[in-house]
Amino acid sequence: MSEISLTVNGKRVSGTAEDRTLLVHFLRENLGLTGTHVGCDTSQCGACVIHVDGKAVKSCTMLAVQASGSSVVTIEGLADGADLHPMQAAFKEHHGLQCGFCTPGMIMTATDMVNRHPEGLDEATVRAELEGNICRCTGYHNIVKAILAASETMSSKGKARQAA
Structure with missing residues (x-):
C-alpha cells in the first residue's frame, strides 16, 4: 500500500492504495468521484479522460501512485x-450526448483540445483529435458541433469578438 496525496478539483486529498491501483479506480472507489467512467481499461475508449497538471490523460493508463503530488481535475470539478463550464453548456445546448457514458471523457478531451488551440478549432482538427474517444451511440455529429461552439466561446478569437 502507498500513501497518495494530490489535489483533486482544487482540494487537497490523500489516501492509500495498492501500488497497482489505476488512477481511475482511485478516483471512483477511494474518492467517490464516479463521473470518470471505466469503459475498456485499455485506453481505447476515452471514457476515463481527466486532466492531470492541465493536460488530458486517460486515467486507466496511469497508476494512482504516479499521480501523487499532481493536480487533477475530473468532470465534477470542471x-x-x-x-x-462552457464545454458542458455547449454539449447540453447542441445535444452532444445520448446515453452519456462517453460524455465526461469527451468533455475533458474537448476542453484540453480548446486549451491547446486558443486560436480556435476547425471541424477536421476536432474530428482528428477525438480519435481516442469512442461514442457507442455514434453521436459524433452533435459532439463535433458542441466542441466547435464551445471553441468559439472559449478561444481567443471568440473572446476578442465578444469584447468588440
Whole structure:
C-alpha cells in the first residue's frame, strides 16, 4: 500500500492504495468521484479522460501512485460552482450526448483540445483529435458541433469578438 496525496478539483486529498491501483479506480472507489467512467481499461475508449497538471490523460493508463503530488481535475470539478463550464453548456445546448457514458471523457478531451488551440478549432482538427474517444451511440455529429461552439466561446478569437 502507498500513501497518495494530490489535489483533486482544487482540494487537497490523500489516501492509500495498492501500488497497482489505476488512477481511475482511485478516483471512483477511494474518492467517490464516479463521473470518470471505466469503459475498456485499455485506453481505447476515452471514457476515463481527466486532466492531470492541465493536460488530458486517460486515467486507466496511469497508476494512482504516479499521480501523487499532481493536480487533477475530473468532470465534477470542471464547472465553476453552479454554472456549467462552457464545454458542458455547449454539449447540453447542441445535444452532444445520448446515453452519456462517453460524455465526461469527451468533455475533458474537448476542453484540453480548446486549451491547446486558443486560436480556435476547425471541424477536421476536432474530428482528428477525438480519435481516442469512442461514442457507442455514434453521436459524433452533435459532439463535433458542441466542441466547435464551445471553441468559439472559449478561444481567443471568440473572446476578442465578444469584447468588440
